[in-house]
Amino acid sequence: MEALDALQFLKKEVAGIAFFGDFSDAEMEHVYHNGHFKICKAGETIIREGNVDRTMFVLITGATKVTRRFEPEKILAVLKPGTIFGEIEFVSRQVRSTSVIAMEESLVFQLEEKHYSDLPPEILIKIQHQAVKLLLERLETIKRATGYDG
Secondary structure (H helix, E strand, O other): OOHHHHHHHHHHHHHOOHHHOOOOHHHHHHHHHOEEEEEEOOOOEEEOOOOOOOOEEEEEEOOEEEEEOOEOOOOOEEEOOOOEEOHHHHHHOOOOOOEEEEOOOEEEEEEOHHHHOOOOHHHHHHHHHHHHHHHHHHHHHHHHHHOOOO
16 A cells, blocks of 8 residues: 555544544644654553643554553453544643553554644634543443443
């Protein structure tokens, strides 16, 4: 596969993810130019609990696990292709509350803090909106799983 074909394939994979569903082609081009694709080896830590950074990730291929420092052997979640992670810290500057580790060779698209301010305001607003929407969906899933009615 030629490099240009590979880039088009990767762009298509990212654009097909629901998180980016409301983004225009021009907005997605801004996102691509301000992020990059990275191959993570099995066992590589992608997000380290306790760090403060503003990097958001999209898992393109592979699988990752979410763990916490006090129970590193306990897997809190397994993330599959199409999953967005690190989005809350991307918009809020909170300390990373979990670690994310590649379970196998994985390809991620990452949008880093240093390029965040280069994005047009309308894209920043869409990212923040989608991050809040994603957080609410995850909270609802937790509520259903735990039987919480509040």
